[in-house]
Amino acid sequence: MEQASGFVVATRAALAQLSALAVQYSFSVIGAIILLILGWLISRFVSRWAHNGLSRIHGIDATLSQFFANIIRYAIMVLVIVMVLGQFGVQTASILAALGAIGLAVGLALQGTLQNIAAGIMLLVLRPFRVGESIETGNIQGIVVDVGLFATELKTSDGVYRLAPNSTLWNVPITNYSRRPTRRNEISVRIEATDDLARAQAKLMALAGRDKRVLRDPPPVVYVADFDAGGATITLRYWTSSSDWWISSRELTKAAKLAFGKQPEGIPDPQVSSHDAPGESGPPAPLGADEPGSVRT
Template sequence: MEQQASDVIIATRTALSQASALAVQYSFSVIGAIILLFVGWIIARLLHNWAYSGLSRVRGIDETLARFFSNILRYAVLILVFITVLGQFGVQTASIIAAVGAIGLAIGLALQGTLQNIAAGIMLLVLRPFRVGESIETPAVSGTVTEIGLFATELRTADGLYRLAPNSILWNVPVTNYSRERLRRHELSVTLPNEAHIEAAKAKLVEIASGDSRIEQTPAPSAFIAELGTDTTSLTLRYWVATGAWWATTRDMLERVKQTFYAAKPEEAAPPAE
C-alpha cells in the first residue's frame, strides 16, 4: 500500500512538473501570439490606410477600386499574421497553406461567373470606357450610368427604368459612349423635287443652322447633295453641336427645316430653277 501511495505521489509530482513546464512554455507562446496579432492588426490597418490614400490620389483610379485593393492588402496581411501565429504553437503551416489554396481554387471554380464580373469591373474602373453620368449603348443594354460596382453596373434607361447589368456583358462587347466627346455631329436630310432651286435650298439649310447659337461654327455647317432620284434630290445638312445640347438642337432643327421646306407653299418652299 505504501509503495502504491508513493508511486501515485511521484506520478502526480511528475504530471504537475510537466504541466508547469508546458504552462510556462505556452504562456510565452500565447503572450507572443497576442502581441503578434495586435502588431499585425495595426500594420494591416496602416497599410490599408496608406494604400487607400495613395490610390485615391492616382488619376483615373476610382474610389471603389482604391477600396478594393486596399482591403485586399489588409486581409492578406491579416492572413499572413494568423498563419504565423499558428506556427508559434507548432502547427504545420505548410498544410494549412495548401488547404487554403485548395479551398480558394474550389471557390473560384464555383464562382467563376462572379469572378469574371469582378475582373471586368476592375478593368472598367481602370480603363474608364464610361463614367457615372454618361450615356452609353451596347448590344445588350443602354442607358445613363448611375453607379459602377465591382460586380455590376447600374443604369437608368431613357424612359426612367432601373437596369442592373453584370460587368462581364459590358466589358466583352463594343460600347458606344454618347457623352464622352465634347462635340457631336448630326446630319439632317431634306428631299426636294428636281425642279427646285438646289443651290438656294442648300444656302437656306446652312442659314438655318448658322442662326442657331448652339451649333458650332468651327467646323461650319455644310449642305450637300446626298442622293439623286428620278424625280427628287436629297440634300443633307451636316453640323456639329455640343454633346449636352445634341438632342434639343436636333429636335429644334427638324422643326425649323420642316416649317421652311414643307409647311409653306411649294413655290415658297422650293424656288423655281432659273
C-alpha cells in the same frame, strides 16, 4: 481510504501538469495576442497607405484603389494568423497547402464572378466610360450610374434601372456618346423636282445659322445627298456639343418641318428626318424624352 488518497494524488498530478502547461504556453498566448494586435494595426496602416498612394495615381478609380487596399490588408492578416498558429506548434506548411486548395476550389466555383471582377478591374483602369456618361454596348443603352467591381449600374432613357455584369460589357464593343466634347448630326429634307434647289439649301443653312447650339467651327454644310426623277434629298450636316446633341436634333428637325411645310409655292409631300452621322447611332434620349423619327406632313 487508499482509493481516496489515490484520487487526490491523481488530481494533484493533473493540476501540476496543467500548471506546467499554463506556464509553458502563457508566453505563447501573450505573444500571440501581441502579434495579432500588431498585425491588425500594421494591416490597417499599410492598406490605408496603399489606398492613399493609389488614389494619387492618375486614372486609378477610388473603387479599384480600395479593392487593392483590402486585398493587402486581408493578406497581412492571413499571414499573421499563420504565424500565430506556428507559435503553438501547428504545421504552417500544411495550413498553407490547405489554403491553396481551398482557394483553387473557390476559384473554380466562382469562375463567373471572378470574370466579372477581372472585367471590372479592366473597366476601372482603362475607363472606357465614367459615371454620368451615355453609352451603348450590345443591347444595353443608358446613362452610367455606378461602376463597381462586379457590375455596372445604368439608367435608360425611360428611367428604367439596369444592372449589367462587367464581363458582359467588357466582351462587346462599347460606344461612348459623351466622351468627345462635340458630335456631328444631320438633318435631311426631301424636296420635289419642281422646287428651287438653291432656295431650299439656303433655307436649310439659315436654320443652322439661327440655332446657337450649332457650332461655327467646323461650319455647317448643306449638300445634295440623293436625287432621282421625283426630286432630291438635301442634308444639313453640322457639329454641336455632345450635351446639346439631342435638343439640337429635335429643334432643328421641328424647324425644318415648319419652314418647308409653309413655303409659298408649297411642297406636296415634304419629308424631314434627323439622324446622326452615317455609320453611327444617336445617343440615348434624355429621361422622359420621346424617340426621334422622321416627320412627314
